[in-house]
Amino acid sequence: MKRWLFGVFSLLLVFAMLGCSNSKGANGQDGKTLTVWVHVSDDSEEGKVYQKRVDAFNKKYASENVEAKIDFIPRSGNGGGYEDKVNAALTTNTLPDVITLDGPNTAAYAKSGVIAPLDEYIKDQDDLLPSIKQQGTYQGKLYAIGVSESSxxxxxxxxxxxxxxxxxxxxxxxxxxxxxxxxxxxxxxxxxxxxxxxxxxxxxxxxxxxxxxxxxxxxxxxxxxxxxxxxxxxxxxxxxxxxxxxxxxxxxxxxxxxxxxxxxxxxxxxxxxxxxxxxxxxxxxxxxxxxxxxxxxxxxxxxxxxxxxxPSGSWQFAMTQTSENKEWAAKLVNWMTNKESNLELSRSIAALPVRYSSEKVLAKEFSAEMNVFLQQLKETGHARPVTPxxxxxxxxxxxxxxxxxxxxxxxxxxxxxxxxxxxxxxxxxxxx
The missing domain is CATH 3.40.190.10 (Periplasmic binding protein-like II)
Structure with missing residues (x-):
C-alpha cells in the first residue's frame, strides 16, 4: 500500500461528511447524466470492456433519457494518479456518481461517507460469491461489488x-x-x-x-x-x-x-x-x-x-454518497458487475468470476490452469481484513x-x- 493512501484517508475524514453533492447536469428534459471514474486507461483490455459495457448501458436505457459517461484515470506506477484525482475531488466536492476502488479499502471509504450502501437497490446479492460480498461489506451493509475476482x-x-x-x-x-x-x-x-x-x-x-x-x-x-x-x-x-x-x-x-x-x-x-x-x-x-x-x-x-x-479480492464499483441519482448510480454499479460484464471481462483479461451465474459458464471455458485458480478461490478464498x-x-x-x-x-x-x-x-x- 503506497504512501499516498495515508493522505487520502485523512482527507476523507475531513471532507466527506460536509454533506455537499455535485450537480450532474441534464441530458435533455428530465434527463440524467451519470459519471463513472475508473482506474485504468481506455486502451487497456480492461478499459475497453468498461467502455463497451457503458455503451451497452446507454443503449438499453436510451428511452429513459439516461446516459453514463466514463472517465479513464489510470493509476501511476506508485499507485497515484487515480487516487490523487479522487483525493482532489473530495476537497472540491466534485466526485462522480460511481467510482472504482480496491477491495480492502472498502471500510475506509464507507466509514468516511464517501460511498453509499447498495442494499436498498441491489436485489441479486445471492448470486455474488461469498468472497465478493465479504470484501464489499462494512458493518453489515454492502457498499461495493467486485468487477472481477483474483487469486x-x-x-x-x-x-x-x-x-x-x-x-x-x-x-x-x-x-x-x-x-x-x-x-x-x-x-x-x-x-x-x-x-x-x-x-x-x-x-x-x-x-x-x-x-x-x-x-x-x-x-x-x-x-x-x-x-x-x-x-x-x-x-x-x-x-x-x-x-x-x-x-x-x-x-x-x-x-x-x-x-x-x-x-x-x-x-x-x-x-x-x-x-x-x-x-x-x-x-x-x-x-x-x-x-x-x-x-x-x-x-x-x-x-x-x-x-x-x-487470497481473494480485486477492484470494485461503488456509488458515491454525493450522487444525486442514487437509484440510477446503483443500477450502473450493478450493470458493470452483472453476469454479462463479468463474462466479458473474464474472457478479455483472464479474470475470475464474481458471480455463481458467470462461474458456471466460465468453468467450462477455462483452461486447466485457470480452473485451478477458480476452484481454489471458490472453495478457500478469504478476503483481507475489513477495517478503516x-x-x-x-x-x-x-x-x-x-x-x-x-x-x-x-x-x-x-x-x-x-x-x-x-x-x-x-x-x-x-x-x-
Missing part, C-alpha cells in the same frame, strides 16, 4: 520439474494440497538440481502484493492479522500461530529456496522452475511466453491444520515481511511481530 497460486515449469525427477502426477491439488514440509522438500530437490532458487515468491515487492500473497500462510496456520471485529491487532498478529507462518517464509529464504532479489522474469524465461503469482500471470504467459509448458498448483498448507486458504485502518495495517504487514527477510540483521520473528502489531493497534485505535 494466487504456484506456477511451475513442467519440464524443469520432470528433469529434477518430480512425477507431475503426484503434485498437489485443491482437494489434496501439500503441507509446508512437503513443499520445502520439493524446493530442496529443485535447488539441488539447478543450483539456484526454486521459486520467486515476489518478496522484492514493496506493495500490496506482499499482503495479498503471503497472508494466506497466516490464515492456514490458524492465525490472523486482526480480531474478527477488526479492533484488535495486539494479541492476534503477534500470536504464536503467526510466528509459525512467518517461520515457514523465513525458512524458504534461509535455505535459499527463494530470494529477496530474484532475476527479472526468472520463471517466464525458464531460469527458476516456480513462481508464486496471481491469476493475471496466465495472460502474460499465453501472450508473451507461449512456448513455456507450465502448470499451476494451490498453496501449500500448515502441517498442523492442513487447511488450504487462498487497512492502509496502515497492510503497511505494517509488509514491513514485518521485510524485517524477517533480513533475518541476519533483525530481531527474532516474535519481536518483529510484537513491534508491528503495536503499530497496527495504534492505527486501529485512531481510526475507530
Amino acid at each position: 494466487v497460486g504456484i506456477y511451475y515449469n513442467k519440464k524443469m520439474l520432470k528433469d529434477a525427477g518430480v512425477d507431475l502426477k503426484t503434485l498437489p491439488t485443491v482437494e489434496n494440497p501439500w503441507t509446508w514440509d512437503e513443499f520445502l522438500e520439493l524446493c530442496k530437490k529443485l535447488k539441488n538440481k539447478y543450483d539456484k532458487p526454486a521459486i520467486d515468491m515476489q518478496l522484492q515487492s514493496k506493495d500490496e502484493m506482499l499482503t495479498y500473497a503471503l497472508l494466506p500462510f497466516v490464515w492456514s496456520a490458524g492465525g490472523d492479522v486482526l480480531s474478527k471485529d477488526g479492533k484488535k491487532a495486539e494479541g492476534v498478529f503477534n500470536d504464536k500461530l503467526t510466528v509459525e507462518a512467518m517461520t515457514f517464509i523465513q525458512t524458504m529464504l534461509k535455505e535459499g529456496y527463494t530470494t529477496r532479489t530474484p532475476v527479472k522474469q526468472a520463471f517466464e524465461t525458464e531460469k527458476y522452475p516456480m513462481k508464486m503469482s496471481g491469476v493475471w500471470t496466465v495472460t502474460d504467459m499465453e501472450t508473451n511466453f507461449p512456448n513455456v509448458d507450465y502448470g499451476v498448483m494451490p498453496y501449500p498448507v500448515s502441517p498442523k491444520t492442513k487447511k488450504l486458504v487462498s 485502518a487497512y492502509p496502515q495495517v497492510t503497511r505494517a504487514f509488509q514491513q514485518a515481511i521485510d524485517d524477517i527477510s533480513f533475518f541476519d540483521q533483525h530481531q527474532d520473528i516474535q519481536s518483529v511481530l510484537d513491534t508491528r502489531a503495536k503499530e497496527m493497534q495504534s492505527a486501529i485505535d485512531k481510526a475507530n
Whole structure:
C-alpha cells in the first residue's frame, strides 16, 4: 500500500461528511447524466470492456433519457494518479456518481461517507460469491461489488520439474494440497538440481502484493492479522500461530529456496522452475511466453491444520454518497458487475468470476490452469481484513515481511511481530 493512501484517508475524514453533492447536469428534459471514474486507461483490455459495457448501458436505457459517461484515470506506477484525482475531488466536492476502488479499502471509504450502501437497490446479492460480498461489506451493509475476482497460486515449469525427477502426477491439488514440509522438500530437490532458487515468491515487492500473497500462510496456520471485529491487532498478529507462518517464509529464504532479489522474469524465461503469482500471470504467459509448458498448483498448507486458504479480492464499483441519482448510480454499479460484464471481462483479461451465474459458464471455458485458480478461490478464498485502518495495517504487514527477510540483521520473528502489531493497534485505535 503506497504512501499516498495515508493522505487520502485523512482527507476523507475531513471532507466527506460536509454533506455537499455535485450537480450532474441534464441530458435533455428530465434527463440524467451519470459519471463513472475508473482506474485504468481506455486502451487497456480492461478499459475497453468498461467502455463497451457503458455503451451497452446507454443503449438499453436510451428511452429513459439516461446516459453514463466514463472517465479513464489510470493509476501511476506508485499507485497515484487515480487516487490523487479522487483525493482532489473530495476537497472540491466534485466526485462522480460511481467510482472504482480496491477491495480492502472498502471500510475506509464507507466509514468516511464517501460511498453509499447498495442494499436498498441491489436485489441479486445471492448470486455474488461469498468472497465478493465479504470484501464489499462494512458493518453489515454492502457498499461495493467486485468487477472481477483474483487469486494466487504456484506456477511451475513442467519440464524443469520432470528433469529434477518430480512425477507431475503426484503434485498437489485443491482437494489434496501439500503441507509446508512437503513443499520445502520439493524446493530442496529443485535447488539441488539447478543450483539456484526454486521459486520467486515476489518478496522484492514493496506493495500490496506482499499482503495479498503471503497472508494466506497466516490464515492456514490458524492465525490472523486482526480480531474478527477488526479492533484488535495486539494479541492476534503477534500470536504464536503467526510466528509459525512467518517461520515457514523465513525458512524458504534461509535455505535459499527463494530470494529477496530474484532475476527479472526468472520463471517466464525458464531460469527458476516456480513462481508464486496471481491469476493475471496466465495472460502474460499465453501472450508473451507461449512456448513455456507450465502448470499451476494451490498453496501449500500448515502441517498442523492442513487447511488450504487462498487470497481473494480485486477492484470494485461503488456509488458515491454525493450522487444525486442514487437509484440510477446503483443500477450502473450493478450493470458493470452483472453476469454479462463479468463474462466479458473474464474472457478479455483472464479474470475470475464474481458471480455463481458467470462461474458456471466460465468453468467450462477455462483452461486447466485457470480452473485451478477458480476452484481454489471458490472453495478457500478469504478476503483481507475489513477495517478503516487497512492502509496502515497492510503497511505494517509488509514491513514485518521485510524485517524477517533480513533475518541476519533483525530481531527474532516474535519481536518483529510484537513491534508491528503495536503499530497496527495504534492505527486501529485512531481510526475507530
